[in-house]
Every structure is written in C-alpha cells, then in structure tokens.
Amino acid sequence: MTPQIEAFYDVITGTFTYVVHAGAGSACAVIDPVLDFDPKSGRTSTESAERVVAFVREHGLRVVWLLETHAHADHLSAAHYLKDVLGGKIAIGASIRIVQSAFKRIFNLGDELPTDGRQFDHLFSDDEHFSIGELGGEALHVPGHTPADMAYRIGDAVFVGDTLFMPDLGSARCDFPGGDAHALYKSVRKLLTLPPDTRLCMCHDYPPPSREPCWQTTVAEQRRDNIHLNDAVSAEQFVAMRTARDRTLGMPTLILPAIQINIRAGALPEPEENGVRYLKIPLNAF
Numbered sequence: 001m002t003p004q005i006e007a008f009y010d011v012i013t014g015t016f017t018y019v020v021h022a023g024a025g026s027a028c029a030v031i032d033p034v035l036d037f038d039p040k041s042g043r044t045s046t047e048s049a050e051r052v053v054a055f056v057r058e059h060g061l062r063v064v065w066l067l068e069t070h071a072h073a074d075h076l077s078a079a080h081y082l083k084d085v086l087g088g089k090i091a092i093g094a095s096i097r098i099v100q101s102a103f104k105r106i107f108n109l110g111d112e113l114p115t116d117g118r119q120f121d122h123l124f125s126d127d128e129h130f131s132i133g134e135l136g137g138e139a140l141h142v143p144g145h146t147p148a149d150m151a152y153r154i155g156d157a158v159f160v161g162d163t164l165f166m167p168d169l170g171s172a173r174c175d176f177p178g179g180d181a182h183a184l185y186k187s188v189r190k191l192l193t194l195p196p197d198t199r200l201c202m203c204h205d206y207p208p209p210s211r212e213p214c215w216q217t218t219v220a221e222q223r224r225d226n227i228h229l230n231d232a233v234s235a236e237q238f239v240a241m242r243t244a245r246d247r248t249l250g251m252p253t254l255i256l257p258a259i260q261i262n263i264r265a266g267a268l269p270e271p272e273e274n275g276v277r278y279l280k281i282p283l284n285a286f
C-alpha cells in the first residue's frame with residue numbers, strides 16, 4: 001500500500017516533521033516532531049507540535065508510532081509531548097545507548113540518565129519490521145552522522161533522517177561524537193540500492209535563495225545529482241570531502257539544549273526543588 005505523507009516544515013531549524021498514514025481514520029506514524037525552543041529566553045513552546053495535533057485530529061488518525069531518526073542536535077523533540085496528547089510509542093535506533101553514554105560523559109549526568117534506552121518505548125534493530133495499521137515499515141540502521149541514525153522505509157517512501165540532503169546540498173555532517181564519514185558513505189550506498197523510483201523524504205532542507213524548501217526526491221535523482229554522493233564518488237573522495245568540510249562548520253545553535261532533551265526521548269529534566277527545570281552548558285567541551 002502506498003502511504004500518504006503530510007510534511008510540516010519548521011523554518012527556524014529547517015526540519016521536516018512527517019505524518020505517514022493510509023487515509024482518514026487510519027493508523028499513523030509521526031516522524032521527527034519538533035518542540036519549539038527559544039534559546040534567548042530558555043522557553044519551550046508547542047506551536048509546531050500543535051500543527052501536527054490539528055492534522056491528526058482533523059483526519060481522525062490514530063498515532064501508533066512516534067519515530068525519531070536520531071538524537072537531533074539542531075532541534076528539540078516533541079515526541080514526549082505528542083505521546084501525552086495523542087498517544088503512540090516513541091521509538092529510535094538501538095544504538096541510542098551509545099549516544100546516551102557519550103553525552104552522559106560530556107554533560108556529567110548522574111543516575112538521572114540511564115543509558116540503556118529505557119526512556120524510549122521501543123529500540124529498533126537493523127532491518128526490523130513494524131506496522132502502522134495496514135502499512136508495513138522497516139527500520140534501517142544508517143550510522144555515520146551519529147552511530148544511532150535510522151531510516152524508516154514505509155511502502156515506497158524512505159525517511160532518510162540525516163544521511164542525504166537534497167541533491168544540491170549533499171550530505172549530513174559526520175563530526176558529532178561517534179560520527180563516521182566512512183560509515184555514512186556505506187549507509188548511503190545501502191539506501192541508494194533501493195529501486196530508482198523510491199521516494200526519499202528528507203529530515204532537513206536548507207534551501208538556497210533560488211528555490212523553496214523541498215522534502216522529497218528519489219533514489220534515481222540522488223544517484224545522478226547528489227553533489228557529495230552521486231554514483232561517481234568513491235568512499236575515499238567522500239571521506240576526504242566530508243572531513244575537510246566538517247572542520248569548517250560551527251556547532252548548531254541548539255546542540256546543547258537539544259541533545260539533553262533528545263537523549264531523554266523529548267522529556268524535560270526533572271524540576272529542582274524550586275520547581276524549575278534546568279539544562280547544563282558544558283564550557284569548552286565542543
């Protein structure tokens with residue numbers, strides 16, 4: 001069955017959130033929902049999430065999965081909030097445990113952060129099958145950007161997370177803890193062995209002024225046109241390009257708040273005795 005896909009674009013972080021369903025009244029999955037965060041005031045808000053809630057309610061959909069492609073560094077996850085409002089199981093790749101351990105060290109978190117992935121309702125292994133009502137899905141482990149990245153194949157569409165970007169932008173960075181450009185090359189080659197007309201749905205787009213944000217491309221287009229990972233690029237060429245480019249990139253604006261929330265499956269830290277929740281800023285760690 002061909003899934004119906006609704007894409008929501010967050011202009012501030014360039015993130016696409018998806019609702020994948022089989023028509024009005026069906027089960028659905030929400031992929032990579034955004035919790036709005038203003039770093040100047042430290043305030044979270046749910047305008048982006050409410051757009052998803054409104055769509056789900058308007059179409060009578062039943063949320064069965066809240067799928068994260070990875071622990072994002074550029075935006076906070078609204079999965080925890082949406083689970084409260086709409087239900088569904090929060091899932092991510094099983095290697096999130098590696099990511100939790102790495103950031104537990106960096107943020108010097110104690111027992112409040114177990115690193116066995118228990119904050120999530122389900123941890124996917126590579127090639128694990130799942131269902132969204134009548135729609136069949138498959139979780140694909142695609143490490144490289146982080147060790148825990150997953151892509152989700154649902155019908156003829158693959159939600160690629162931070163592996164590929166649109167062909168004119170290329171690929172995701174590989175310099176976060178546990179990132180590996182060799183691994184990303186292998187992961188992308190695996191995705192690009194899928195049938196040429198497979199739809200590839202981006203996690204992000206950062207469009208140049210000459211075009212609008214775009215969320216969908218195909219395997220054939222990526223193999224022909226991707227500026228970093230078309231069929232003519234070798235692993236050695238990609239790794240050299242990616243490594244050099246990553247050295248020039250600053251950290252994402254929201255990496256410090258986002259990671260602390262996202263390794264907790266979108267839950268905020270417990271309040272301190274004055275009722276206020278706090279995040280940490282490690283100095284000179286990045």
Ligand SMILES: [Fe+2]
Binds near residue numbers: 072073074145162
């Ligand atoms: Fe990312």
